[in-house]
Amino acid sequence: MNKTEFQEISPSEFFYRNRDLAGFSNPSRALYSTIRELVENSLDACDLFSIYPKVYVRLTGLENQSKEDVKEYTLVISDNGSGIPNEKIPLALGKVFFGSKFKLKQSRGMFGMGGTMSMLYAQITTNKPITITSSVDGKTYHRYRMIIDIEKNQPTVLDYSSGDSKGWRGTRIELNLMGDYLRSASRIVEYFNKIALVTPYAEIAFLDPMDRLFVYAKGTDQMPTPPTEVLPHPLGVDVEGLRRAIRSWKGGGIRSFLIKNFHRVGPGIADKFLEYVMIDPTRDPRTLSSEEMASLTNSLQTFGKFLPPDGRCLSPLGREILLTGINKELNPEFADVAIRAPAAYGGFPFVVEVGLAYGGQIKSDKLLLFRFANRIPLLYDEGSDIAWKVLMEDIDWNHYKVPMESPLVIITHICSTKIPYKTVGKEYISDRPEIERELKNAIKEVLRGLSLYLGKKSSMENIQRKYNIYAKYLPLIAQFSTSLANRKRKPNIQLLLGEGSLDVFT
């Protein structure tokens, strides 16, 4: 009989074997994912430190290659972000589950894995080391040539050097990977167009292998306020979280423990809650038994009187930035934006922003949905996304008299400390009723705006049509009336057709 054989694999090994999960399934998709993950890391390294981002991306095909669609490319990406501290550079990009994104605040990265997955994919397709250069102070740069030891989940540094960074602060990554630009070019360009739309305060340039240069200029000086990290909200706490907080508690009553460890728990709420669970406020939480911890955690869910999380840990775009982005990238006839107040699902705060653009340079003959989450575009699996579901199932389009066959773009943007993605590849958002509700309300709001605009426009057109008729026939009527009345001088019809006179016809 067979024997069951057990083995342990490293996190790198797991994602190396299952790279489909992270969006690296084939040479076309992996090229897209690599560019996307590195651009988003660069933008995070700027935004979170209130630096206007300047991100440059260059993708070049190696010379003298076969005529196959899958080719070796060199990708260089550089930014002016905060840089990576010298001693952290190899780990930050060479170790899965080592990163800076494991915080309760909004950032583009969510799983802390994109950078390392890009390195890993590059290495396993070309067998070449990666070069990372970074400076945090604008004085010295540090440069590493390295590979990842996948079985050990550790970077192996082949080469280190440093030098004068001549004022440049930021990070530059150079890697070689096998990719299929032929099949991914349109998605990659679409990605840049869309990231420019939600990041109008950034300067982004992309030089593609066909020597096409895509430049997205900075369109506004306004930048969203960086989010601040917050304490966990009581509704998002499980027994494990409670146990950890108790373990690092230095002593003191449970009342002050609750106030100091959880978001939006003040003295008043703490008192009410402790009354609800019938625990003495002066009792040291370290004396709670296992069962008491479990029961306390469940009571956090059932109490029902905690305040919702506030929005400090979030960084929505806001009306002005989103409108600037829409007008700059889509140039529509009409645009509007709706921004909802912060809400929460399962203890995680979120904000929904929705934009709408109609007509003008938009040439589509049917509704388009542009989905964004924490300022990144989501391009794949639209049909499984909550926003698509809302558009298709929750909106009564007849009510707004807006046909879905209009040149119409709906832009949805969800900001949260934790976006409920269903895949590590950040492709689509699972349906949480709380998010669905906010999306629905925001979409209704912008559709009402469009409906009003179209109504007004159509009545203006009616007026114009009437005016044109009058303008054509009034002189004839005037002439006819003049001769009928046997007069010489025609009445001055210009008074009727002149400026402001349109009011007459409304």
Add this chain to the structure above:
Amino acid sequence: MNKTEFQEISPSEFFYRNRDLAGFSNPSRALYSTIRELVENSLDACDLFSIYPKVYVRLTGLENQSKEDVKEYTLVISDNGSGIPNEKIPLALGKVFFGSKFKLKQSRGMFGMGGTMSMLYAQITTNKPITITSSVDGKTYHRYRMIIDIEKNQPTVLDYSSGDSKGWRGTRIELNLMGDYLRSASRIVEYFNKIALVTPYAEIAFLDPMDRLFVYAKGTDQMPTPPTEVLPHPLGVDVEGLRRAIRSWKGGGIRSFLIKNFHRVGPGIADKFLEYVMIDPTRDPRTLSSEEMASLTNSLQTFGKFLPPDGRCLSPLGREILLTGINKELNPEFADVAIRAPAAYGGFPFVVEVGLAYGGQIKSDKLLLFRFANRIPLLYDEGSDIAWKVLMEDIDWNHYKVPMESPLVIITHICSTKIPYKTVGKEYISDRPEIERELKNAIKEVLRGLSLYLGKKSSMENIQRKYNIYAKYLPLIAQFSTSLANRKRKPNIQLLLGEGSLDVFT
């Protein structure tokens, strides 16, 4: 200015924080996922060792609980599988990325993570330890009470005991978890119905919290042949795989290296390939440079003359088992099965099996799709699955004269050493053109069968109708003819209407 803070988290910690990724997003979904993952582990522990599975599942609500929908449940699951070796028990269920599923052969488990995720979810919702009992020899059982140290990704054993297993071999798991059975009951029952359909050689019983007992009796003695592990196919090898194989190569020419390390590479193919890449067959692969390794890997993809992987590492159900399952669980008027020859995508072999069931006990008034992969049902995200896409986009239903509003069930089963799931939660299969093609052909085959059957049935009905008319009027005609001919005795019309006479009307 802020400083970027870096930290390392353990694999347990990663999946603890991102449990949505593995299908543990809320109390309803998590209850379903826990049952499913443990049932599948149990079935794997039997199938892979040619043991007829007996799997018993009991879910009980704790007494004296509040009236909330989310309650604490005790789940007990026991099987008669191969058991877990004593020293591996805590790690097998208490450490993420430690498991027995990281092999190139077909199994229900794919990521080696379901068992540990179930333990982890139970623990963080109830703060209670898990009890695992297992015996590999039917003589001694070993029992562990343990919890997982999430931050360290290590099991912590609280209690160990052993004793006489009295002939029982297998594994029994008992855990407490918070769940929402009210919201998940229908999915869970659907899951058991469907797993019974593809596992008719198993005996499965489920006692639910409402004291309903679902029993799925064993319906056949036939079991699929267990798969054998195979070498990696050259088309699935990347530089990392090549480097590892070279590292453990004890010496000798590259010709024998290729033959001994890769699937379906014999002397003839090896010679042709080495001629193609212009490498001396006697050269030791350990002397290959980094660039040569990369170029060799790419040549594996472009060579184009490797034989497709064979099916030994796969274990499809086969016609008889699938038909037994369909007839046993659906009891249709007509059933058929189509089984495709092994094919491959990106070096991974796969087999597509499709079943069709029509009418009889099937009461649906529209087409239903039952999706399976490596003998497990996939219940979520149907709309994103490749099989749904094939049914909706690739099949010309008019051609088969089968309306989609028929009482019709299509059963798709994909077997592979690597199912291209898009999520760790194993919900749906991404679209690979090779899989799409095989699905399409298999579905067309069963639809042709149904189309023929319905055509025959409808012409049989026509014949019956004609027969009925003749049977009604023939006596009258006979009587009329008799009196017209002035005879006494009517002709014997029974000869015309008797057995076999229907042929006359066809």
